Amino acid sequence: MLRVEGIRKSFDRFNALSGADLHVGSGKIVAVIGPNGAGKSTMFKIITGHLKPEGGRVLFGGEPISSLSPHEICRKGIGMAFQIVNIFSRMSVFENVQAAVLSRTRQAGNIFRAASKMAVGETMEILASVGLREKAGSIAGKLSYGDQKVLEIAIALSTSPRLLILDEPTAGMSSEEAAVCTGLIRRLTAEQGLTVLFCEHNIELVLSLSDEIMVLQGGKTIIQDCPEAVCKSPAVRDAYLGGAA
């Protein structure tokens, strides 16, 4: 479904990505792991069009998408939950999700109806599925950090993506919050059969959730394979565990 081939990106002469490859098959859950600064977030932002690559290609459903703008890529079916919470912090939780639903149903340009009566059922359903139903009326910026991260995922889900990208969904959460969030991701993937690309430092979660793991280090792909093979790979031992230790 998604194929990333040899993308390169540098910031002020610093090479964040220097030839990263990735393949995500339809219905698969693929994890990207790598030490801090490996370029994971940069790669995700290139896939979603927030950054432009300096070389290489990104194909989605066989079509090159790296020249498209973020909203076009979203409409092609890629939804993203950012690492750094990126929500509409002055709007209510309900409005956050509703905005995404309205945008997906092509209602963004509608000036004739009252928004408060639109897409209410679907929005509430999404909020219920992530466990934020009770907080629908709160201002998003005033939620706890854990809830904000969950809302981040809910917004991404509301775009009904064919491919859901989660950038460190549990980072910075307390262990209880992380447990809730992990459960949520498990349930969503099991129930809805989503194709998911995510990155995470919590190795346990990665191993239990993913069909395939891609290891990124220093902006390069070291390996992409099933979890067992990745664990056994000496190259990963050296590079990743050695580097992290």
Add this chain to the structure above:
Amino acid sequence: MVAPSLSLAYRARSLLRLETLAFPTAAAVLFLLPLVLPEFYVYFAALVLVTGLFATSLNLVLGYGGMYQFHHAVFYGAGAYAFALMLAKAHAPLWPAFLFAPLVSAMLGLLIGAICVRLSKLYFGMLQLSLGSLVWAVVFRWYSFTGGGDGLHEIPLPDAISTTRGAYYLTAVVVLICMVLLYRIVNSPFGKIFQAIRDNPQRSEAIGVDIRLHQLKGEVLAAFFAGIAGALYVVVEGSVVPDMMFWTASMEVMVMCLLGGWYTFLGPLFGAAVILGLRTFAGIYTDHWPLILGIILMAVILFFPEGVLGLLLRRANSKMELSTETEPE
């Protein structure tokens, strides 16, 4: 577990009740005012309504859309000139001229918007300020067509609206309709997404919103309503001068929005009333109105950055939140 959503629904319903009451009340008050007020105040009320509509149209893009609409007065002026020229030079009947005015403004909004929306936020504002000044300069110098710096005076208006009260009633009806439309736009999906863009443009893109297109549409809508306000200005004043589209006029209307409160719907109208009232009042005693306005503006920025109505609303809101939290099940 149900309590919070219940209280939410309750709050929404009570707001709704307020809304349905607001319209007939406003209509009744606007209808009755001229029966009790002396002539000058009727004229003044009409001017406040016109300026209030102009400020509200600005607030659509500036407050709700978060765009740096630094030169909104151009669209106001374009509407006024289009209307006045249609009547004075083309001898058109009232209604076609009245429809023509906002269309000209909207076209200008489309043109300036198309050039500006590709740019980053501050570039947008500064380029718009420059392009608007170009429009002003052309109007100012095209003496044979626009009357140049003198403007156009004694615009031939139909008898029914050439009296103060006639002009007032036309203004009141049109402004009331426009305010309802603007209110609906603000609360439509378009308006909500507009606010989402203001809140977080990057996130808006990532949920599939075409920001540039959305802003362009907002620009055209705001220009359209500013054009209506411009035509009404001609109805109320009977004349049009290039000063109404000079850049300082744009600053003044931003001050009105700021004073009333960016994030409130009625704030700009309120701000317009306060500024116009103070200017008229101050004009009786001194000719140093700019100095007074400057000092007021500084004080507002330093002490009430969310505007008077914004401040009141926040106070009321935090009280409401407190009361709903303690609401029994």
Add this chain to the structure above:
Amino acid sequence: MHPAIHLTLVSLIQQVLVGLGKTTTLFIVSSGLTLVLGVLRIPNISHGALYMVGAFLAYSITRMLGGGAAGFFASLLLAPLAVAFLSLLAERFLLSRLYERDHLMLLLFTFALALIFDDLVKIVWGSGYRSLPLPAMFQGSFSFLGLALPRYSLFLLCVGPLVAIGLWFLINRTKIGKISRAAAVHREMVGAVGINVGWVFAAVFMIGCFLAGLGGALVAPTQSISQGMDASIIIEAFLIVIMGGLGNVWGALLGSLIFGLTDSLGVLILPQFSIVFPYAAVIVVLLLRPSGLLKSAW
């Protein structure tokens, strides 16, 4: 050569020269604006008012010193200094509290300053026109190959490069320049390193406003000094700044050249609407390069 062609060639060259003279004042004023915009991030719309204050001060100073060449040269220094002092007060007591606010608030706040400066000018100098004669040494033209080159335009052509060199030296060779360049890129970092950013900002603001005052003093003998002379220069300066790239002094130089030349040559084509040409130029520039000709500071 055919006399008509000769005539147009002469008028062309003379228009270019006039354009370059205008370029000088535009450059001086807009470089100050862009400096403040790049380092302090303030879209200072009172810049035009300060330019007007500079012109009125130059008028008074020249008059006080007898109206001769000495008075003129003294006013070129003293008027901008007085403007800089005025701006220092405004920065220290008012603007420095607002650095964290967004551009809209800063724009409106400087609009408040502009209103107040305008009114102060009205209170001090009244609302009539003033005019100042050129010093005798700059009157008339200098003829060269059959061209009449106005002496004052030639003088302006010498002042422009001097200011440019001074700015280059200030930005690249002084501590203030280095800190403010760093501050334009990473505001927080400069504060973290322990430099008192406040005074750097104050200094930059003063220099920017000094340039506004200098521009005003330079045009004082060439046009009528009046209320409202601020209103058009500020828009022209904004235009130049966005054309050149926000915060880039060399961009301001380039922008002023384009503005001055398109404006003065446009007069030959469409006298009544020559103003259209600089605007057309800026639209073309921004359609091709959405963030200005040269690298903008941010």
